[in-house]
Amino acid sequence: MAGAVPSGSRLRADARRNSAQIRSAAIGAFRGQGLTVPLEEVAKAAGVSKATIFNRFGGRIGLIEAVIEEVVASELFAVIDHTRTIADAGERITYYLTAIRDLQYRQPAFNDVLLQTYPHSRQLMEICRVGSEANEEFIAAARASGALRPEFTAGDLHALVVDNALALKHGERPPRDVYDRRTMYLLDGIRGRSSAPGGR
Known part of the structure; x- marks a missing residue:
């Protein structure tokens, strides 16, 4: 009936x-531009008003926490899990x-997590905690094996x-080949004797 009030x-x-539309738009926007993307852009992509984002998710922090597993956490935790399966210490730290x-280059949102851009988000801070513990674990093992310089610490990483x-x-964002070359320079600079060419 025309003018009827919609049912519950x-x-x-x-x-x-x-x-669902807001979640999908947020995932795309956060992956492409990071967690600081204006909410107006998310709302426009979702075909809703900015007020609807606040009504459904309570604002930016709530929206971030609704999608951060898909945007950042799943990939980071997959990297950590795979790293633990690599037996050789030198290969392990190189992969990690x-x-x-690679995550930093591809996922702007990952850099926002690393920079703790939204410290009031418990989920973001938990991701940071897990990442920090993984850093300490992998650096300690690599140093003990001689794969890293003995003075290189998790704090340095x-x-x-x-x-x-x-x-x-x-x-300024470098081209991917330049970025990857710099990654190799970094690895060469922190490797220990056992990982160096001809090392024992």
Whole structure:
């Protein structure tokens, strides 16, 4: 009937559709531009108003926490899990650092997590905690095996990835081949004697 008030089930269906559209738009926007992308852009891509994002998710933090597993956490945790399956210490640390730098290049949102751009998000801070513990685990094992310089610490690795995050977020983005070459320079600089060419 014209002018009839929508039923409760219709309203719930509309709300579910809006939420799904917002989630999809947020995943695309965060992957492409990082977690600081204007919410107006997310709303436009979802075909809703900015107010609808606040109604459905409570704002930016709620929206981030609704999709961060798909945007960042799943890939980071997959890297950590795969790293643990590599037996050789030199190969393990090479894979780990290369994969982390690859994530930084491909996923602007990962750099926002590393920089703790939204410290009030418990999920983002939990991702940071897991990543920090993995860094300590892999660096300690690599140092003990001689795969890394004995003076290289997990703190050094943290500083390097944060510096890289800042450069990618605020500086000029290098071509991929240049970026990968710099990754090799980094690895060559921190390897221990056992990982160097001709090392024992």
